[in-house]
Amino acid sequence: MLKLTANIILIVGLCTHASQVGAQGQCWENTQVFPNAISLDYPVVLVPGFMGFEAGLGVDYFYGVRDALESKGVQVFEVVLSPVASSEHRALELGSYLHRIVEEQGIQKFHLIVHSQGGLDARVLLSYEYFSSLVVDVITVATPHRGTPVTDALLEEGDATLISRTVEWLGEGAAQVLDSNLESPEGSMREALEAVSEAGSEKIEHRYANVNTLPIYSVAGHSSSGIEHGICENGTYFSNFSRSDTLNFALRATGAYLESSFSTQDVRYHDGLIPLSSQVYGEFLGCIPADHWDQVGQPLGPSHWWTGFDHINLYLALVDYLAQKERGAEAPQCYEQ
Numbered sequence: 001m002l003k004l005t006a007n008i009i010l011i012v013g014l015c016t017h018a019s020q021v022g023a024q025g026q027c028w029e030n031t032q033v034f035p036n037a038i039s040l041d042y043p044v045v046l047v048p049g050f051m052g053f054e055a056g057l058g059v060d061y062f063y064g065v066r067d068a069l070e071s072k073g074v075q076v077f078e079v080v081l082s083p084v085a086s087s088e089h090r091a092l093e094l095g096s097y098l099h100r101i102v103e104e105q106g107i108q109k110f111h112l113i114v115h116s117q118g119g120l121d122a123r124v125l126l127s128y129e130y131f132s133s134l135v136v137d138v139i140t141v142a143t144p145h146r147g148t149p150v151t152d153a154l155l156e157e158g159d160a161t162l163i164s165r166t167v168e169w170l171g172e173g174a175a176q177v178l179d180s181n182l183e184s185p186e187g188s189m190r191e192a193l194e195a196v197s198e199a200g201s202e203k204i205e206h207r208y209a210n211v212n213t214l215p216i217y218s219v220a221g222h223s224s225s226g227i228e229h230g231i232c233e234n235g236t237y238f239s240n241f242s243r244s245d246t247l248n249f250a251l252r253a254t255g256a257y258l259e260s261s262f263s264t265q266d267v268r269y270h271d272g273l274i275p276l277s278s279q280v281y282g283e284f285l286g287c288i289p290a291d292h293w294d295q296v297g298q299p300l301g302p303s304h305w306w307t308g309f310d311h312i313n314l315y316l317a318l319v320d321y322l323a324q325k326e327r328g329a330e331a332p333q334c335y336e337q
Contacts, residue, residue: 034072034316038323042109042136043075047094048296049116049143050192051083062115063297068312074319077101077110086191087117087204091124095131102134111322112138113315115296116274117196119143119281120204123216127208137215137325139285139318142271142295145205145218146278147198150254154193201278215325216282219318221271223247223255223291231269231276235286237321245289245309247272255291271295285321288314 048061060066066076079097081090101107112135114122119140126132194200222232223245247255251272258270269276272291288295290309297311 034313034320037073038069038316038320040074040111040319040323041326042111043077043107044069044111044113044319044322045077045079045098047079047112047114047118047122048081049114049118050196052081052115052118061296062315064312065297065315069315069319072316072319081118081121082188084188084192087120087124087195089191090117090121091128091131094121094125095128095134098131098134108134109136110134111136111319113141113318114138114143115141116143116292117192119145119218120195120201123204123208126214132214135214137217137322138282139217139219139322140279140281141219141318142221142274142279142292143218143281144196144201144274144278145281146275147196147201148274148278149198149258150273151193151197152199153257155190155197217285217321218279218281218283219285219314220276220279220287221274221290221292221295222269222276222287223251223271223289223294231280231284232287235284237317238286238288245291245294248291248293251291251293285318290314 046062046065052061060078062078066078069076077097079094081093085093098110101110112122119138120143122135122138122140126135126138195204219238220231255270255272258273258275259268271279272293274292276287288309290311294309295311295314
């Protein structure tokens with residue numbers, strides 16, 4: 001169990017993923033054509049998940065996404081939050097970041113596209129009237145809105161030294177990701193894990209639900225055995241997909257744990273870390289065949305020749321969705337090939 005929990009700590013923050021096939025046609029292929037320019041009135045802010053980084057371990061968290069969006073004329077900001085902290089703490093950091101942009105550049109509104117824990121951070125952020133006034137809408141990708149048994153398993157260990165040993169085990173590379181000034185690495189890690197646990201996310205739901213009326217959209221990653229699932233058929237922008245993703249090798253231990261765990265959720269369908277049912281919140285845009293790493297384009301995963309998943313196209317599709325919403329489209333359409 002110690003080996004499994006060490007692996008979980010390392011990979012739980014690398015969050016990713018969303019959906020593929022457009023509700024009105026195929027809009028999820030590698031050959032998907034988007035307009036030369038995507039016109040948005042407001043910039044996009046990319047918000048990372050647990051242990052998120054901007055240029056840690058030699059790669060960006062949202063690998064290549066900012067460059068791709070900027071090539072279409074979209075103004076993009078990538079926020080760097082404390083990699084290991086509670087969602088309440090990270091939400092205030094996100095709010096301070098937005099306020100600084102407002103003060104320095106005069107921008108008044110933002111679209112938030114968030115991954116994993118970043119979605120919980122955004123929901124806490126919206127509970128503050130001022131910060132909520134700066135946000136147009138939020139798209140969550142693979143956010144554990146109802147937690148994940150993976151972190152529950154870690155928290156049940158009750159071994160405070162396990163966290164410090166794991167942080168130490170990550171070695172010098174962790175210095176690029178973790179805040180070296182953390183006064184209490186164990187405490188901060190535990191707060192972060194509690195935020196994405198089933199009990200912790202339930203607290204966030206009770207405390208921050210219905211505090212605002214801003215649109216929140218969600219996308220769910222799916223990389224478990226068996227691709228037919230009714231949840232995916234309910235997507236309003238991406239419909240169900242026909243091929244199953246191959247789970248990244250580093251996520252197979254946690255994936256196997258989810259498929260064998262006894263939980264209040266149906267955890268047999270997941271992205272390697274987050275149950276599919278936990279990723280659905282607000283207006284559900286649909287599923288994508290990608291595990292938690294694939295969703296943000298981490299290059300450590302296997303090739304996607306089978307599903308054809310391209311995380312860059314995912315974010316282009318999401319931003320184009322926001323652009324259509326800005327133009328008043330009631331049911332935005334994916335572009336046909």
